[in-house]
Every structure is written in structure tokens, then in C-alpha cells.
Amino acid sequence: MSTRGGFLQAAKRAHGIGATAFQYFPKNPRSLVLKDFDQSDAKQCREWCEQHGIASIGHSPYPTNPAIGMTRGEAAFHAIVSSIRNDLEIAEACGSVGTVVHFGHMKSINPLEGYQNLIQCLDTVLQNWTGQAKILLENQAGDHGSMGTTMEELVQIRKLSQFPEHIAFCFDTCHAFASGMWDRGNEGAMLEKGKQLGYWEWLAAVHFNDSKYASASCKDRHARIGQGHIGLQGMQELLSSSEFQQAVVVLETESGEDGTHRDDLSLMRSWL
Numbered sequence: 001m002s003t004r005g006g007f008l009q010a011a012k013r014a015h016g017i018g019a020t021a022f023q024y025f026p027k028n029p030r031s032l033v034l035k036d037f038d039q040s041d042a043k044q045c046r047e048w049c050e051q052h053g054i055a056s057i058g059h060s061p062y063p064t065n066p067a068i069g070m071t072r073g074e075a076a077f078h079a080i081v082s083s084i085r086n087d088l089e090i091a092e093a094c095g096s097v098g099t100v101v102h103f104g105h106m107k108s109i110n111p112l113e114g115y116q117n118l119i120q121c122l123d124t125v126l127q128n129w130t131g132q133a134k135i136l137l138e139n140q141a142g143d144h145g146s147m148g149t150t151m152e153e154l155v156q157i158r159k160l161s162q163f164p165e166h167i168a169f170c171f172d173t174c175h176a177f178a179s180g181m182w183d184r185g186n187e188g189a190m191l192e193k194g195k196q197l198g199y200w201e202w203l204a205a206v207h208f209n210d211s212k213y214a215s216a217s218c219k220d221r222h223a224r225i226g227q228g229h230i231g232l233q234g235m236q237e238l239l240s241s242s243e244f245q246q247a248v249v250v251l252e253t254e255s256g257e258d259g260t261h262r263d264d265l266s267l268m269r270s271w272l
Contacts, residue, residue: 069117103148
């Protein structure tokens, strides 16, 4: 949802189309410049959402890449750290579950370097963090390489952090499908694997998107519900699973003919 007019207005826009959960960018999605946000507006957003039973998650800006570490200099590293911390502070003030952070990517001769950088970045962000809002680490589609495309990686990164209690997961269905995590019709096997790995225990958010491309295409292109390669049956099985129902579920898809997501929301609710 757009935050034009403030965070409270974003919540009211979501409520206006019948949504009970929404996602927003805490600040400019194209920049890591920190936002000196209106504390009063954020508090009003928190209180209004509590009164109306609406959940929310933030989404860190697109340039956020916690896997690059110091490879682009200390200034670039600290800019990412400060930006994520800023997003966490805004999410906390708005009463959000947390802020989504992409796993990140880097091209390196040593494949472990990117993982080490990611852990260092997360630990630096979370040093002395006492809020309830969490970093919601998101799986990737594989369009920038294989990093962050498996549940094993996400579980292991969380385990190796000094502050795992402040890290949860955001599962993007399109990204997972595009990365080859499962193929059409094998939703149950993928859900079972996540259970065995302990991934779902820490699921806090879901980006519920169909995929415009086939499994293992490594193409991050979202489709409306049931209009992509995952399909209606697969999307219904995922949403109806107990694993997904513990999470904040939001859409990152194109709007319908009326310019809203009302039709998709209605379809999803019919499955529940």
C-alpha cells in the first residue's frame, strides 16, 4: 500500500478494499537514505490497526543487499546496516510484525563469503535491538544467482546469527516456485520438507504470488492468483495449509480490472 499521506493512511487504504493485512515501504524504496519519520503518525497507525484487526509488514528498499559486506567499502556496509535498522524502528513504531529483507547476493570466488557477510550484517543491525519487530528474511527466485533460494540456507543463517530471536522468515511463493523449490503439484512435499527442516516454525510473513514462469525458471515475475504456473489448485493448497495460516499473508500481484485486489482477496477467503 502507498504511504502517501502517512502510515495511518496506508492502513486505512488497505481496510478500504477489505484487506486485513498489508505491506508498505517504510521509506523511499529506491534509496537507503534514512527517514526521520513522524512518530505520532506511526503511533496512530499502530493503534488504528489494533482497533480494526489489521496486521502489517514493512519492506526494506530494493538497494538493500546484506550479502555484499565490505566488498564495496565500509560506507556502503554501514549504509545498509543503518537503513535496515531504520526500517525496523519504523516497523516497531507502526506495530508491524517486522520488515522484509531480501537474502542478498554477491559474485565471489568463495561462496561462503556472501553468507558470512549476511550474518555479519544482520548481527550488526540487531546489536542492542530490543523491539518486537523482526527482520523477515525473504527467499529469492535465483535471478541473481543461487544464494537464498533454499529453505536450508535460511534456517542455517538464522541458527548462526547471534540474535536468532529477532529473525523470522518471509516466504515468497513465486520466488520459491521460480527457484525450483517445488514443481506444480508437489506442494505437499515442499511443505513437508519445510516442516522437517524447522523452517515453518519461524514463518512470520508470506508474499502470496503466482508465477508467470515455470518452476526452476529463476525468473522473478509475479502473476495474479491462479493465473500463473502454480495455478489455482496449488495456491489453494498452500493458503489452506496450517503453516501459512500462522503468518501475515500479503499480495504482491497486479491489481484487478477495478484497480484493486478485491477479487483476489475474495477468492482467497473462499478457500478458507
